[in-house]
Amino acid sequence: MIPCSRREFLRAGTLLAAGLGLSQGVASVFAQGLQRLFERQKRVLWLQGLSCSGCSVSFLNCNEPGPLDILTRMISLVFHPNISATQGAQAIETIQKLVSEGGYYLVFEGAVAPGMPEACLLGGRPLNDLLVDVLQRADAVVAAGSCAAFGGIPAGEGNATGAVGLAEFMRSKNIPTEKRLLNCPGCPVHPDSLVGTLAYVAGKGYPSVNPELLTPDMMYKHSVHDDCPRFHYWQKNAFAEQFGDEGCLFKLGCLGPLSHTNCPQRQWNGGVNWCIRAGAPCIACTSPDFVKRRAFPFYRKGEAYHAVAYQEKDRKGDKS
Numbered sequence: 001m002i003p004c005s006r007r008e009f010l011r012a013g014t015l016l017a018a019g020l021g022l023s024q025g026v027a028s029v030f031a032q033g034l035q036r037l038f039e040r041q042k043r044v045l046w047l048q049g050l051s052c053s054g055c056s057v058s059f060l061n062c063n064e065p066g067p068l069d070i071l072t073r074m075i076s077l078v079f080h081p082n083i084s085a086t087q088g089a090q091a092i093e094t095i096q097k098l099v100s101e102g103g104y105y106l107v108f109e110g111a112v113a114p115g116m117p118e119a120c121l122l123g124g125r126p127l128n129d130l131l132v133d134v135l136q137r138a139d140a141v142v143a144a145g146s147c148a149a150f151g152g153i154p155a156g157e158g159n160a161t162g163a164v165g166l167a168e169f170m171r172s173k174n175i176p177t178e179k180r181l182l183n184c185p186g187c188p189v190h191p192d193s194l195v196g197t198l199a200y201v202a203g204k205g206y207p208s209v210n211p212e213l214l215t216p217d218m219m220y221k222h223s224v225h226d227d228c229p230r231f232h233y234w235q236k237n238a239f240a241e242q243f244g245d246e247g248c249l250f251k252l253g254c255l256g257p258l259s260h261t262n263c264p265q266r267q268w269n270g271g272v273n274w275c276i277r278a279g280a281p282c283i284a285c286t287s288p289d290f291v292k293r294r295a296f297p298f299y300r301k302g303e304a305y306h307a308v309a310y311q312e313k314d315r316k317g318d319k320s
C-alpha cells in the first residue's frame, strides 16, 4: 500500500461526508475508519453472488476519495472477483486463510441462490458452501446493492434459483445478523454509501439503522420524495403529463415515495446529475420490493399502477 498521511485521511473523510450531506462529526469518524482500514486493522473481502457486477462498477466510480486512492492507499481489499488477479483454487485458498485469521469485513454483491447452489460457483465449488464460514467469521457484513440486501432482480417472481438477500440467507443458517449486517441497497449501490458505511463501521462501530431493513440511517432514512426538488409540485398537485414537462413525475411512474435514500443530496457521478433532475422518474431501486413482483411498476404511467405499490402510509421518512 502507498503511504497516506493523517491529513489525507481527514481530507478524504471530509469530502466523503460532504458528498453525502453529513456533518463534520461524521467526517472525523470516516477519517478514523479509513485510517484503520489502511492500517489493516480490518481487511475487506468482496464476494459476488447472482449479480451483474454493476455494484462493483459503481464502487469503481467512487469520486472523493477516487478508486485509485481507495484501492491502493486506503482499503486493504484481500480479494475481489473482478479486480483480483487471483482466481480459482488460489482464490479459495486466499479466502480460507483470511477466514482462519479473522479480522475482516465482508462486502457481498448479488443475491444468494439457495435453491440452485450450482448457479454460483467459485473455483468450481458452490459459493454457498464457502459463504457460510465467511459470514460466520466476519466482523461486519455489508450487503452492497439491492440484490444482496433484499434479493433484487435475481429474486424476481418466477426465478428458478430461489434467490434471496443476505439477511434471509443468514437467518436460514442461524448466522447472527444483529449489529453485524448492514444493508446498502441501490441498483447499483452508490459508491459513497458503500465506502462511507465501511469507513463508519471501522471508525466507530455499527451505526444506527432502520430496525427492519438494516439500512444505515445516515444514508437511507428519508425517502427520495421527502427531499425531492419537485416536491413543491406534488404539494400543489401539479403533475407532469409528458416527459420534459415541469411538475412532479408521479403520474409518469415516479416511485420516489417508496425509495429511501439520499439521491437528492449526493446525486450520482460526483454530484453531476441524478434520475429526477434528468427528468426520469425514480424507480425505487432501494426498495425491498424493487422488481420482485411482476406487478411492480417500472416506468409505467398512471396512478392506477401506483396504487398497487404506494400508499401515503408507506412514507417512512421522518422529518422530525
Ligand code: SF4
Binding pocket: 224, 225, 226, 228, 229, 230, 231, 232, 234, 247, 248, 249, 250, 254, 255, 256, 257, 276, 282
Ligand atoms: S413523486 Fe417523484 S417527482 Fe414527485 S415529488 Fe415525489 S419523488 Fe419528486
Ligand code: SF4
Binding pocket: 186, 187, 224, 256, 259, 261, 263, 274, 275, 276, 281, 282, 283, 284, 285, 286
Ligand atoms: S432516484 Fe430512485 S431510481 Fe434513481 S438512483 Fe435514486 S433511488 Fe434509485
